[in-house]
Amino acid sequence: MIVLDGVHVRLGERDVLHGVDLTLTERRIGVVGANGSGKSTLARLLNGLVLPTRGTVTVDGLDTARQGAKVRRTVGFVFTDPDAQIVMPTVAEDLAFSLRRLRLDPAERDRRVHAALAARSLADHADHPAHLLSGGQKQLLALTAVLITEPSVLVADEPTTLLDLRNTRQVAALLAALPQQVVLVTHDLHLVEEFDRVLVVDQGRVVADDAPAPALDHYRRLMA
Ligand SMILES: Nc1ncnc2c1ncn2[C@@H]1O[C@H](COP(=O)(O)OP(=O)(O)OP(=O)(O)O)[C@@H](O)[C@H]1O
Numbered sequence: 001m002i003v004l005d006g007v008h009v010r011l012g013e014r015d016v017l018h019g020v021d022l023t024l025t026e027r028r029i030g031v032v033g034a035n036g037s038g039k040s041t042l043a044r045l046l047n048g049l050v051l052p053t054r055g056t057v058t059v060d061g062l063d064t065a066r067q068g069a070k071v072r073r074t075v076g077f078v079f080t081d082p083d084a085q086i087v088m089p090t091v092a093e094d095l096a097f098s099l100r101r102l103r104l105d106p107a108e109r110d111r112r113v114h115a116a117l118a119a120r121s122l123a124d125h126a127d128h129p130a131h132l133l134s135g136g137q138k139q140l141l142a143l144t145a146v147l148i149t150e151p152s153v154l155v156a157d158e159p160t161t162l163l164d165l166r167n168t169r170q171v172a173a174l175l176a177a178l179p180q181q182v183v184l185v186t187h188d189l190h191l192v193e194e195f196d197r198v199l200v201v202d203q204g205r206v207v208a209d210d211a212p213a214p215a216l217d218h219y220r221r222l223m224a
Pocket residue numbers: 011012013014016033034035036037038039040041042
């Protein structure tokens with residue numbers, strides 16, 4: 001369970017989020033809103049990448065400001081730009097790097113890496129230089145590198161922007177089938193239509209918090 005209590009975020013000279021109170025318990029939560037409304041900032045609060053200027057964010061009782069390392073082991077974060085999180089030369093090495101904290105023996109680590117690659121149709125790319133993958137393949141690799149660590153919550157900030165229709169559908173199906181809690185920031189409204197709850201962010205405030213149909217209606221009216 002993630003709780004935001006009286007959260008206000010000021011970045012530089014700008015008040016980016018104002019008075020956000022949320023208790024996030026549903027398994028599939030979408031976040032939509034205009035460009036610059038504060039969605040990424042809200043997402044980044046959930047694993048301590050951004051800390052509240054006022055108020056608190058807790059994940060299963062862990063305060064992101066005081067127990068950031070533990071929070072980040074619980075909440076996996078997928079960035080919009082996969083280059084921000086691909087760190088190793090080859091695809092397989094990048095996935096193995098994600099597992100370093102688990103201190104697995106090399107045979108088990110390789111087994112997990114190859115199983116993850118096979119599940120994402122990246123098996124032929126194990127030894128491929130990661131920087132030479134297409135944008136969409138990089139996004140899939142970045143998502144796989146987070147999921148391989150089996151976080152209890154996955155926060156994804158526009159993870160399908162570079163994907164073609166087939167890969168978008170693959171990622172949508174993957175997110176829908178995940179056993180863990182998913183918080184998805186997206187401009188692709190189809191992706192959240194079947195979710196349990198959708199938050200609409202506007203000018204730093206959560207202006208609608210509802211089932212997908214009424215929340216998305218609210219958003220469409222806001223954008224009209
Ligand atoms: N480090 C920062 N310093 C100052 N302002 C920032 C910083 N990061 C974000 N902002 C500002 O905060 C506001 C919200 O940004 P945020 O990235 O959360 O929006 P967003 O809803 O995710 O937008 P988009 O849909 O374009 O990705 C923007 O006006 C942005 O310029």
